Amino acid sequence: MSTGTTKLDVEVADVVIVNDLVKRFHFRRRDGGLLPTFSGGAHVVVEMRDGETSRLNPYSLMSSPLDTSEYTISVRRDDSGRGGSLFMHNRVRPGDAMVISYPVNLFSLDLRARKHLLIAGGIGITPFMAQTAQLAGQAGNFELHYSVRTAALATYADLLRQRHGRRVHLYHDDRGELIALDRLLATQPLGTHLYICGPKGMIEWARGRAAQAGWPAEAVHFEHFAAPQPGLPFDVTLAVSGKRIRVGEQQSLLEAIEAAGVDPPYLCRGGVCGQCETNVISCDGRFLHNDHWLTEEEHGSGAKIMPCVSRFEGRSLVLER
Numbered sequence: 001m002s003t004g005t006t007k008l009d010v011e012v013a014d015v016v017i018v019n020d021l022v023k024r025f026h027f028r029r030r031d032g033g034l035l036p037t038f039s040g041g042a043h044v045v046v047e048m049r050d051g052e053t054s055r056l057n058p059y060s061l062m063s064s065p066l067d068t069s070e071y072t073i074s075v076r077r078d079d080s081g082r083g084g085s086l087f088m089h090n091r092v093r094p095g096d097a098m099v100i101s102y103p104v105n106l107f108s109l110d111l112r113a114r115k116h117l118l119i120a121g122g123i124g125i126t127p128f129m130a131q132t133a134q135l136a137g138q139a140g141n142f143e144l145h146y147s148v149r150t151a152a153l154a155t156y157a158d159l160l161r162q163r164h165g166r167r168v169h170l171y172h173d174d175r176g177e178l179i180a181l182d183r184l185l186a187t188q189p190l191g192t193h194l195y196i197c198g199p200k201g202m203i204e205w206a207r208g209r210a211a212q213a214g215w216p217a218e219a220v221h222f223e224h225f226a227a228p229q230p231g232l233p234f235d236v237t238l239a240v241s242g243k244r245i246r247v248g249e250q251q252s253l254l255e256a257i258e259a260a261g262v263d264p265p266y267l268c269r270g271g272v273c274g275q276c277e278t279n280v281i282s283c284d285g286r287f288l289h290n291d292h293w294l295t296e297e298e299h300g301s302g303a304k305i306m307p308c309v310s311r312f313e314g315r316s317l318v319l320e321r
């Protein structure tokens, strides 16, 4: 069994259209029991069986950790992705049986912090839905700064304001409103932790400003799952299991290895946790590294690959799997 990926049989209890791009899915246990406890920032991996194709995508849990009668996730439609979000939007209906992983938290709150400064962009709001519910339930000190493209795409902004009032600050891109991050970073009480979830550019900007302002790295938390990208098909030899596999255009290398009956470890399936790290035995070609785990030097060396998000173009590739 893959690391941290114990499975849960669930039923889709409800599907709710949130706005033009986002739908919310409610899962309940099929045996009627409570779901496992989790903490704010956790994600589950949702298995999508689409005929011969299997996709396993991670989504942040956004329901309150104080209520495990159901889990909820929100899925933003990506028309140019590999089809996972389109499958969720177009094919999943209330009453469907699905399989999800146990929750795993790679973006947890540091409860030693005196205050939590939360910075969200777009669909990056979802882990903060659970974290703010957890903090509010524990009388935690937090403020949330949430940047959206337009008011129509301000997913859950009204709900957050209703729940948390003036702790929630909203910024609209189309009105030219920007988070005054430098001022925020300069005015927090000692012992504040910073959390960032949103587009890659936003995460890099906020981390960079925090480093510049002298925030210690251990007080800065961020989450950015890279969705596996489609690409040209390629062949791989798995040296340990003695298999030769083809990675399809819409398939990740990790999915192709699993489809061949090999069970590699994984947690995030988004290039951030390091679990799926795989040694390269030989290659004749170039890697398309999409992970946030390996260093630039490791990417350059060609000695390792993260098969959940990275691909290969070339004549031959042999991996230690």
Ligand code: FES
Residues within 6 Å of the ligand: 265, 266, 267, 268, 269, 270, 271, 272, 273, 274, 275, 276, 277, 291, 293, 306, 307, 308, 309
């Ligand atoms: S499964 Fe987390 S980096 Fe690949």
